[in-house]
Amino acid sequence: MSTGRPCKHCRPPAEIEPLGFQADFTAAEHELILRGFQPEEMEQKWSVCCDGDWVYFCRSWTRFMIFALRLERTASGARVADSLVSRDPNQYRSTDLDHDRRLVRELIDGWLLSPD
Numbered sequence: 001m002s003t004g005r006p007c008k009h010c011r012p013p014a015e016i017e018p019l020g021f022q023a024d025f026t027a028a029e030h031e032l033i034l035r036g037f038q039p040e041e042m043e044q045k046w047s048v049c050c051d052g053d054w055v056y057f058c059r060s061w062t063r064f065m066i067f068a069l070r071l072e073r074t075a076s077g078a079r080v081a082d083s084l085v086s087r088d089p090n091q092y093r094s095t096d097l098d099h100d101r102r103l104v105r106e107l108i109d110g111w112l113l114s115p116d
Contacts, residue, residue, distance in 0.1 A: 013086035021083035064091040
């Protein structure tokens with residue numbers, strides 16, 4: 001499964017697994033997601049960037065790509081058409097898909113869709 005090329009600052013993992021993350025977004029939410037997120041403070045440990053249809057969630061300190069979502073446009077906005085998670089134990093230690101899905105949802109809601 002190819003994720004295209006990650007954003008320049010992300011380091012792709014050697015091992016990936018399908019995440020099985022599902023979500024639908026309104027057109028307004030889709031636009032917010034496509035803006036991504038770049039941390040401004042040390043406490044903000046994630047950066048999010050987009051390349052084509054792919055959205056990459058990378059650790060801001062190590063630049064390791066942990067999650068990747070492929071968005072597909074719909075009549076009402078967009079939906080997640082594919083999702084991947086790093087399974088490179090040198091980059092990400094979680095092996096719990098439920099935890100990983102919750103974390104992606106928290107990152108989307110907290111960093112991408114929340115008001116400034």
